[in-house]
Amino acid sequence: xxxxxxxxxxxxxxxxxxxxxxxxxxxxxxxxxxxxxxxxxxxxxxxxxxxxxxxxxxxxxxxxxxxxxxxxxxxxxxxxxxxxxxxxxxxxxxxxxxxxxxxxxxxxxxxxxxxxxxxxxxxxxxxxxxxxxxxxxxxxxxxxxxxxxxxxxxxxxxxxxxxxxxxxxxxxxxxxx
Numbered sequence: 001x002x003x004x005x006x007x008x009x010x011x012x013x014x015x016x017x018x019x020x021x022x023x024x025x026x027x028x029x030x031x032x033x034x035x036x037x038x039x040x041x042x043x044x045x046x047x048x049x050x051x052x053x054x055x056x057x058x059x060x061x062x063x064x065x066x067x068x069x070x071x072x073x074x075x076x077x078x079x080x081x082x083x084x085x086x087x088x089x090x091x092x093x094x095x096x097x098x099x100x101x102x103x104x105x106x107x108x109x110x111x112x113x114x115x116x117x118x119x120x121x122x123x124x125x126x127x128x129x130x131x132x133x134x135x136x137x138x139x140x141x142x143x144x145x146x147x148x149x150x151x152x153x154x155x156x157x158x159x160x161x162x163x164x165x166x167x168x169x170x171x172x173x174x175x176x177x
Contacts, residue, residue, distance in 0.1 A: 001054075003051065006051050006052075006054040007051045009054060009056060010047070010050045010051045010054040010060065011047075013054075013056070013119060014038070014041045014042070014047075014050065016119060017038070017115050017116065017119050018037055018038050018039075018041070020115040020118060020119065021034065021037045021038065021108070021111045021112055021115045022034035022035060022037060024110075024111035024114060024115060024167075025037060025107075025108060025111050027167045027171070028107050028111070028167055028170055028171060029171060030104060030107060030108060030111075033083070033104065033105075033108045034111075037081075037083070037108065037111075037112070038077075038081060038112075040076065040077055040080045040081060041077065043076065045072055045073055045076045046073040046076055046077055048073075049061075049064055049071065049072060049073035050073060052064070053067070057120060058120060059116070059120075060073070061073060061074045061077075082101075082102075082105045082108075083105045083108035083109045083111075083112050084109070085098065085101060085109070085139060085142070085143045085144075085147060088100075088101050088144070088147075089142070098142060098143050098144040098147070099144055100144040100146050100147055100177075101143075101144065101147045103150075103174065103175075103177055106147060106150050106151055106154070106177075107154075107170065109151060110130070110151065110154050110155065110158075113130040113133065113134065113155070114129075114130045114158070114163065116130075117129040117130045117133060127158055127159055127162050127163060128159040130155050130158060130159075131152075131155035131156055131158065131159040132159075134151065134152065134155050135152075140152065146177060150175060150177050153175060154166065154170070154175070157169070
């Protein structure tokens with residue numbers, strides 16, 4: 001694929017993702033978060049890496065990590081976006097630890113994961129997709145345990161009850177956290 005085609009497709013992918021997350025955040029009355037979601041993806045460090053490693057079926061971050069062992073775009077992204085659990089990690093003399101993420105950012109994280117599954121899985125997406133992706137991955141092992149449990153609970157609700165019913169519940173109720 002030629003560079004200009006990768007540039008165009010990457011731009012479309014991140015823009016579709018951003019707009020979908022915005023729509024989902026708006027359903028949860030997270031208007032500011034929806035508008036500001038992932039704006040750093042348009043910064044040079046993130047965008048240029050995204051174009052170079054664009055594949056269309058998975059995040060370019062994964063391809064860059066496979067190629068180089070790390071991703072400068074990801075390091076930039078996770079340090080500027082509070083809906084990523086990695087934003088809330090730090091280290092001290094005892095080791096690396098994770099903070100409990102504020103509730104509204106956990107909700108945005110759910111929206112982000114749903115949108116990513118919809119974008120990359122396309123017609124194979126089901127309401128179980130985000131939950132299954134979460135359970136197959138290792139993120140939950142490194143998150144603050146209460147954050148991981150809340151995220152799992154919400155994604156399981158979406159799997160079992162669907163997005164509309166779960167979002168309706170979340171709009172009107174705060175899950176104890």
